[in-house]
Each structure stands twice: as structure tokens, then as C-alpha cells.
Amino acid sequence: MIERRIVRRYAAALFNTASKAGVVDAVESDLGLISYTVESSSALREALFSPVVPRAKKRIILHEIFKGKIQDVTAAYLNLLIDKQREEALTVTEPEYIVLANEARGIVRAEVTSAIPLDKVQAKRLVAKLSEVTGKTIELVEKTNPNVVGGLLVRIGDTVIDGSIRGQLAALKEKMLKG
DSSP, rough: OOHHHHHHHHHHHHHHHHHTTTTTHHHHHHHHHHHHHHHHHHHHHHHHHHSSSOOHHHHHHHHHHHTTOOOHHHHEEEHHHHHHHOOOOOOGGGHHHHHHHHHHEEEEEEEEEESSOOOOHHHHHHHHHHHHHSSSSSEEEEEEEETSSSSSEEETTTTTEEOOHHHHHHHHHHHHHHO
16 A cells, blocks of 8 residues: 555645646546546456556556546646556545645645534534634534543644543543653
8 A cells, every 4th residue: 555645745746736737626526536437447446556567558548548538637647657656546646635625725624523423503613613723614524433421532634632521531640640
């Protein structure tokens, strides 16, 4: 499996190129189509990920499948991945690209984990508060986990806000052990 940091670099390069060409949204759509197509066909996956199939043949396969359906920027990206033998990045670029595109749009994804689902009013209040704190538009992704004993666990990028009772008890325990 390709490392996430490598995919992030490729996605950033693709985003920068798409941004300069003014086709950010179209490339995002293209990546969705490519991911869906590759994941839907085991024969295509086998051909693309096989070290036995020559790179020229892989390029022809992708060209035939996506001819007239994707942007030139996206097609060049596919060729680059084939040339650099990074075919496994074909299906994992999309989420990294979306993060970059959303950052440019001023949108951040906030994953909220709670013991029980939030009602609409709670979710709306949380989005408003997180938007106020970050200064960005919040895309809320809700998860439930009964192990969150109360409160919320919020993850925005690499930042985690642990407002759960379990987290507060752990912090209190650590504070008592130090002091």
C-alpha cells in the first residue's frame, strides 16, 4: 500500500496544476469517476496494478476508458502515475485532493464522535461554534461510539478536542499523579 504522505504530495501537485488551469472542481469529479471505475472492475485493477503489464499498455487502457470523459490535467496525472509506477495512488488520491480543494474553499471537515447521535439543534450549535473558532465553514461528520462515556470527541485535521467525560477523567488522573 502506498504511503499517505506520498499520495498527499501527488494530490498537492495535481491540485496546484488544476488550480492554475481553473479546473479544480472538474478534476475532483474526474478523480471520483476514476476511483469508482477502478474499484468496480477487478479486471481493470489487475491490469493496472500488475507489474507484468507494460506501462505503455496501462496508459492505452486508461486512455481508452477515460477518453473524452476527464480533463487533460487529470489524464496527464494518470500518465504520471503510470510512468512513476505509482498505480496504487489511482484510487487513493481523491480523498487527499478533496481535503486540499476544501481548504482552498474555506471548508474543513470536523469528525465528531459521541455516545449517542446528536440531534439537529446540537449539531447546528456545534457547527456554529466550530466555525467561529476556526473561521472556516465546517463539514460535520458524525460518528457514534458507546465508549465515549459522555460529551464529544472532535477531530479537525490533526487537532483533537476531547470533551468527553472519559477524556476529562484521564486528564484529571494525570494531573493528580504529577502533583
